[in-house]
Amino acid sequence: MGISSLSIYLDLSQNNLIGPIPEEVRKLKNLGKLYLNGNRLSQQIPSSIGNCINMERLYVQDNFFEGPLPSIMSYMRGLQVLNVSNNQLSGQIPKFLESLNLTNLSLSYNNFEGALPTGGVFKSVISTSVVGNKKLCGGLPDFQLPKCYYKESKWMRISRIAKILISIVSALVGVACILSLLYFFWFRHNKNALASSSSEDRLLHVSYHNLLKATCGFSSANLLGVGSFGSVYKGLLDQTQSVVAIKILDLTCDGASNSFIAECEVLRRIRHRNLVKVLTACSGFDFNGNDFKALVYEFMSNGSLDEWLHPTASQYTERNKLSLLERVNIAIDVACALDYLHHHYEMPIVHCDLKPSNVLLDDEMNGHVGDFGLARFLPEATHKLLVDQSSSIGVNGSFGYVAPGNEAYLGSFSLFL
Numbered sequence: 298m299g300i301s302s303l304s305i306y307l308d309l310s311q312n313n314l315i316g317p318i319p320e321e322v323r324k325l326k327n328l329g330k331l332y333l334n335g336n337r338l339s340q341q342i343p344s345s346i347g348n349c350i351n352m353e354r355l356y357v358q359d360n361f362f363e364g365p366l367p368s369i370m371s372y373m374r375g376l377q378v379l380n381v382s383n384n385q386l387s388g389q390i391p392k393f394l395e396s397l398n399l400t401n402l403s404l405s406y407n408n409f410e411g412a413l414p415t416g417g418v419f420k421s422v423i424s425t426s427v428v429g430n431k432k433l434c435g436g437l438p439d440f441q442l443p444k445c446y447y448k449e450s451k452w453m454r455i456s457r458i459a460k461i462l463i464s465i466v467s468a469l470v471g472v473a474c475i476l477s478l479l480y481f482f483w484f485r486h487n488k489n490a491l492a493s494s495s496s497e498d499r500l501l502h503v504s505y506h507n508l509l510k511a512t513c514g515f516s517s518a519n520l521l522g523v524g525s526f527g528s529v530y531k532g533l534l535d536q537t538q539s540v541v542a543i544k545i546l547d548l549t550c551d552g553a554s555n556s557f558i559a560e561c562e563v564l565r566r567i568r569h570r571n572l573v574k575v576l577t578a579c580s581g582f583d584f585n586g587n588d589f590k591a592l593v594y595e596f597m598s599n600g601s602l603d604e605w606l607h608p609t610a611s612q613y614t615e616r617n618k619l620s621l622l623e624r625v626n627i628a629i630d631v632a633c634a635l636d637y638l639h640h641h642y643e644m645p646i647v648h649c650d651l652k653p654s655n656v657l658l659d660d661e662m663n664g665h666v667g668d669f670g671l672a673r674f675l676p677e678a679t680h681k682l683l684v685d686q687s688s689s690i691g692v693n694g695s696f697g698y699v700a701p702g703n704e705a706y707l708g709s710f711s712l713f714l
Contacts, residue, residue, distance in 0.1 A: 314337065315336070322345055324348075331354070334357060350375065380403040410432035413436030427442075532593075561592070567642060599662060
């Protein structure tokens, strides 16, 4: 029985396969699913793959393919899922993808350019992922891509360049003076601060493949804990060779997607030494084409405050009890974090679920508040009402810890009960 007789699926993913896809792939015309993801395959995707007219799912992400998608793929009318993310593909996104019966398409983190099609699968931002292609433009508004600017005529371009040059020459002296002032009165005194801020704002780009590898396939040996909306794993990122905590959202849980959005919204805005720092986020698809969302945090080596206050039998033998001084210092750390959230940010933020399991401890036993999945931004009027009338106004959280009024007082008090 030859390879051409395969009719269900062929899985060669997560190996060390190198070189191009063999031309013999044309013989797999009866194959339904082909998994080549997570290898080191390169060169162009061969046009012979268009002979696989019965193929429904094709996964070639996390390789080194380059060049355009072959136009002969338009004959693959049965194709439903196509994932070519994390490669080096280039050129314009072919229009024939609109006419296929695709229900899930991932073109993320390649070098595609030009206008994004608007028909077929491209009508849905949920079914289509194009992030990481910096030269794409147009498409439906939900993709949030820049508008496409088409080339001007030769004379219009010359006229435009002439106007720009005249403006630059006429303003050269003024610009030089402004730059000099900026250098002496601002840049010199803030150079180090700007460099630090720029370094912190640069988020890592991680994929499902990166997180799968970092956690050894989401191994139970790396499981740190399970919460309402997902699980947290310990992992080692290849990009930084640093240990991190990875929160995998269980999107089958009601409210998990909203929790992911809320936590991203809060953590991208705030920055304080007593808040758990988010390193990056991942939103895409797993190898089966299912939606995947995760958050990556700095790792806290001493676990949560809850584990110290209420240790299990095995933890009790390994750890000493918290001293009174350590408890007071952790309470101060939590109070500082809440004071920042309530009073020192442009809009007050209520954590809504402050409890010992959401207070994490670093190497030096400093407290860091985390898990902002239920956090709320409060406008000024609502904030005053919370303080003056002790009203929760629809705030949710764990029973016994959600603050009906002043979260900074009640939350800190309940941490040590």
